[in-house]
Amino acid sequence: MDTLHLYGTHLHSRLLLGSAGYPSPSVLAEAIVASATQVVTVGLKRTLAGDGDNGFLQGVLQTLRAQGARLLPNTAGCRSAREAVQLARMARELYDTRWIKLEVVGDEYTLQPDPWQLLEAATILIAEGFQVFPYCTDDLVSCQRLLDAGCEVLMPWGAPIGSGQGLLNPWALRTLRERLPDTVLIVDAGIGAPSHAAAAMELGFDAVLLNSAVAHASDPALMAQAFGQVVAGARAGYRAGIMAPQAMAVASTPVTGRPFLIG
Amino acid sequence: MAKLGIAGAGVAGRLLAYQLAARGHRVTVFDPAAGPEPVGDGSGAAGFTAAGMLSPLAELEHAPPEVAQLGARSLPLWQQVAAALAARLETRADSYLRCAGSLLLAHPSDTGSAQRVLARLKLAPALAPRLASPQALSAAELGVLEPELAPGMHAWLLAGEGQVFPYALLPALAAASEAVWCWGARVSRLSPGRLTLADGAEHAFDWVVDSRGLSSADALPLRGVRGEVLWLHAPGVALHRPLRLMHPRHRVYMVPRPGDVVVVGASEIESADRSPVSLRSAVELMAAAHSAMPALAEARILHLETNLRPALPDNLPLTHIEPGLIRLNGLFRHGWLMAPALVDDAIAAAGL
Numbered sequence: 001m002d003t004l005h006l007y008g009t010h011l012h013s014r015l016l017l018g019s020a021g022y023p024s025p026s027v028l029a030e031a032i033v034a035s036a037t038q039v040v041t042v043g044l045k046r047t048l049a050g051d052g053d054n055g056f057l058q059g060v061l062q063t064l065r066a067q068g069a070r071l072l073p074n075t076a077g078c079r080s081a082r083e084a085v086q087l088a089r090m091a092r093e094l095y096d097t098r099w100i101k102l103e104v105v106g107d108e109y110t111l112q113p114d115p116w117q118l119l120e121a122a123t124i125l126i127a128e129g130f131q132v133f134p135y136c137t138d139d140l141v142s143c144q145r146l147l148d149a150g151c152e153v154l155m156p157w158g159a160p161i162g163s164g165q166g167l168l169n170p171w172a173l174r175t176l177r178e179r180l181p182d183t184v185l186i187v188d189a190g191i192g193a194p195s196h197a198a199a200a201m202e203l204g205f206d207a208v209l210l211n212s213a214v215a216h217a218s219d220p221a222l223m224a225q226a227f228g229q230v231v232a233g234a235r236a237g238y239r240a241g242i243m244a245p246q247a248m249a250v251a252s253t254p255v256t257g258r259p260f261l262i263g
Numbered sequence: 264m265a266k267l268g269i270a271g272a273g274v275a276g277r278l279l280a281y282q283l284a285a286r287g288h289r290v291t292v293f294d295p296a297a298g299p300e301p302v303g304d305g306s307g308a309a310g311f312t313a314a315g316m317l318s319p320l321a322e323l324e325h326a327p328p329e330v331a332q333l334g335a336r337s338l339p340l341w342q343q344v345a346a347a348l349a350a351r352l353e354t355r356a357d358s359y360l361r362c363a364g365s366l367l368l369a370h371p372s373d374t375g376s377a378q379r380v381l382a383r384l385k386l387a388p389a390l391a392p393r394l395a396s397p398q399a400l401s402a403a404e405l406g407v408l409e410p411e412l413a414p415g416m417h418a419w420l421l422a423g424e425g426q427v428f429p430y431a432l433l434p435a436l437a438a439a440s441e442a443v444w445c446w447g448a449r450v451s452r453l454s455p456g457r458l459t460l461a462d463g464a465e466h467a468f469d470w471v472v473d474s475r476g477l478s479s480a481d482a483l484p485l486r487g488v489r490g491e492v493l494w495l496h497a498p499g500v501a502l503h504r505p506l507r508l509m510h511p512r513h514r515v516y517m518v519p520r521p522g523d524v525v526v527v528g529a530s531e532i533e534s535a536d537r538s539p540v541s542l543r544s545a546v547e548l549m550a551a552a553h554s555a556m557p558a559l560a561e562a563r564i565l566h567l568e569t570n571l572r573p574a575l576p577d578n579l580p581l582t583h584i585e586p587g588l589i590r591l592n593g594l595f596r597h598g599w600l601m602a603p604a605l606v607d608d609a610i611a612a613a614g615l
Contacts, residue, residue: 023327024578025486046532054535055486059576108512162511163375216379 007131013038015231018211029063035224038069041101045077074101081121101133111161115142126150138172155188162212164192177204194230201234268458268468270450271475273308274598275591277436278606290442295449299437305570312570314518315427315599316505320394324380333601340603351439359432362425365505369417377509395422411558455587473590476573487535487571491544492528497562515551527552540567582609
């Protein structure tokens with residue numbers, strides 16, 4: 001059985017889904033169900049800043065329980081290690097999970113991760129027993145440092161959050177896969193179309209995490225289903241061994257009567 | 264002629280009271296507020312805090328087509344109400360409502376976000392023939408419509424959209440209606456034909472209407488969605504119509520109000536927190552407003568306000584009718600936009 005291992009948890013779905021920006025909580029619930037995802041990430045920063053949940057998070061948790069899926073709290077909106085660590089601690093207390101998607105933004109416009117603050121936060125949280133899912137850039141050396149700090153999962157970006165541009169630097173992602181063969185690698189952010197997710201899976205990535213591509217689709221539930229299917233299909237394709245391309249088209253059976261090209 | 268008791272004097276409750284009384288029904292309205300006027304601290308009806316944009320087309324950015332359709336039907340209904348109120352109260356209709364279109368704006372660096380919004384708005388003509396497509400404006404055309412905007416902005420005119428002035432219109436609906444208004448009266452329980460106040464007093468009616476917004480959470484799966492707005496005083500800064508800035512991170516509008524006031528809003532946070540406006544929201548809203556209208560730099564910050572939008576799980580309005588009981592709730596961020604069509608439909612469905 002081909003399963004995804006996330007800090008000792010074995011999952012059959014390789015699609016992780018974000019919960020922000022959906023037209024409504026009902027549509028989000030439909031998308032979670034249609035995607036068959038087993039991990040849903042929820043941003044807590046603004047919700048927990050004041051009085052807390054208005055019922056939205058409880059609704060998500062209910063959907064997750066019914067599906068046997070897990071919550072992955074995230075630190076979206078944090079700009080420093082200190083802020084992210086505080087939010088992670090609060091999330092652990094409230095939702096009884098050691099999992100944390102660590103997001104520390106270094107540039108407010110592109111939401112590009114800050115590698116230094118990220119590493120600092122990861123180091124602190126791992127020492128406190130957290131299981132960290134860092135949202136990082138595709139830079140090999142900063143990824144290596146996160147592994148050195150004790151991360152077992154890395155989540156490099158495909159493109160800036162919400163941009164839907166797909167895999168902007170396939171070379172860097174391929175390098176990560178080749179150089180870190182035993183690390184769980186998840187493309188997080190930048191996926192716009194199902195074909196982008198397929199491309200990530202065919203590069204050998206272990207999973208993809210996406211949000212806007214589903215939330216902003218005209219029919220989010222249908223798009224969620226499409227991503228669930230395409231991720232599973234592309235994973236199977238990767239495992240099946242993709243035929244190497246060659247420069248010229250070659251018919252797979254002889255074409256009767258036309259054995260040669262004359263000219 | 265029926266005897267009706269309405270719980271909740273927000274946009275829906277007041278408009279229902281006004282329309283039902285105009286049809287000759289005997290209407291009594293109960294609301295915990297001290298009176299019909301706004302308090303301005305976010306403790307009252309969400310309609311007071313709202314911008315009051317009548318923008319069915321622009322709301323398609325994130326709302327489903329039903330909302331746009333209800334909004335397109337409601338716009339001319341509001342115009343009728345404003346005209347009738349003006350005649351009745353000897354004021355001008357444009358003190359309640361103005362329809363000079365609205366503008367979608369984008370900074371040159373954010374045209375990607377703009378294209379995403381415009382793609383969603385392309386649905387419009389199919390939804391309601393009244394909704395015109397966004398019309399791209401040249402710099403010269405934009406300069407004529409809104410001379411104070413930052414140079415180089417991209418703009419699209421949504422002709423036919425408009426705005427109401429909540430601080431004038433909500434009190435006027437109460438003043439012009441023959442209903443009996445019981446202020447300082449919180450409804451604690453209601454059932455078909457029966458309504459109990461917090462002080463224990465019971466009232467019997469032919470119909471009870473529940474339009475209490477979030478206070479109906481005992482009966483409906485409502486949640487409050489936090490919204491934050493701020494008021495600027497900007498004398499001499501011309502703004503003639505609602506503006507919406509399309510940006511990858513923020514959703515910001517600026518609407519003109521009487522007295523050189525510009526209302527800037529609004530955050531949308533999944534939290535039932537009524538505490539004051541956060542620094543982040545204030546900074547984001549003001550930075551976005553200033554980027555679109557540099558002339559606002561010397562505007563004075565009059566007021567910051569937080570309120571909660573009553574929303575159901577599908578973020579769509581609910582009209583429930585059973586003998587003796589009407590519920591109208593879940594208007595979320597579209598109360599002003601949709602209320603007239605919802606109220607008309609509820610009255611018709613109840614056979615009133």
